[in-house]
Amino acid sequence: MKIAPSPARRANPAPEANILPYQTTLLVRDCCLCLHVQRAARSLARRFDEALRPFGLTNGQFSLLMSLNRPEPPSMAPVASLLAMDRTTLTAALKPLERRGLVKISPDLNDRRSRILILTIKGKKALAAAMPTWQSTHEEIEKLLAAGSPENLRRNLNALA
Numbered sequence: 001m002k003i004a005p006s007p008a009r010r011a012n013p014a015p016e017a018n019i020l021p022y023q024t025t026l027l028v029r030d031c032c033l034c035l036h037v038q039r040a041a042r043s044l045a046r047r048f049d050e051a052l053r054p055f056g057l058t059n060g061q062f063s064l065l066m067s068l069n070r071p072e073p074p075s076m077a078p079v080a081s082l083l084a085m086d087r088t089t090l091t092a093a094l095k096p097l098e099r100r101g102l103v104k105i106s107p108d109l110n111d112r113r114s115r116i117l118i119l120t121i122k123g124k125k126a127l128a129a130a131m132p133t134w135q136s137t138h139e140e141i142e143k144l145l146a147a148g149s150p151e152n153l154r155r156n157l158n159a160l161a
Helices: 020-031 033-055 060-070 076-082 089-101 121-143 149-161
Strands: 103-108 113-120
Touching: 020 076, 020 089, 033 060, 033 121, 033 149, 060 076, 060 089, 060 121, 060 149, 076 089, 076 113, 089 121
Parallel strands: none
Antiparallel strands: 103 113
């Protein structure tokens, strides 16, 4: 008894399987801004994660802690907006930092329904310790870009955000 090959193993798939030509795939691969930004973001995130690992921080945690380094502790809304996160994601990201004593979440005295995010002394020390490594890693990355292009890149990314 002969068994028919599965559809995935056919030598010549049905014509309707090739609705989009391969050239379209190549076009998206070469031109898609979203794909290129995602690839670059993942690469940058891995690089900063590796650099910040000795401090027990990820790049996301570093950014979150840095967003709390203000003269007055912020509420959740401006931090979520700055980091382009929804409040649920921000709450989840804060929990491990709070457990480590880097952040304190307290009721806002002006609005008991709201919470303020306090960067603790321990959190400030962690940021201060990691900052030189962040700065040197950042400088290394900027050197990979053409002269003047880091600022252009930031301006363009801000326009998209």
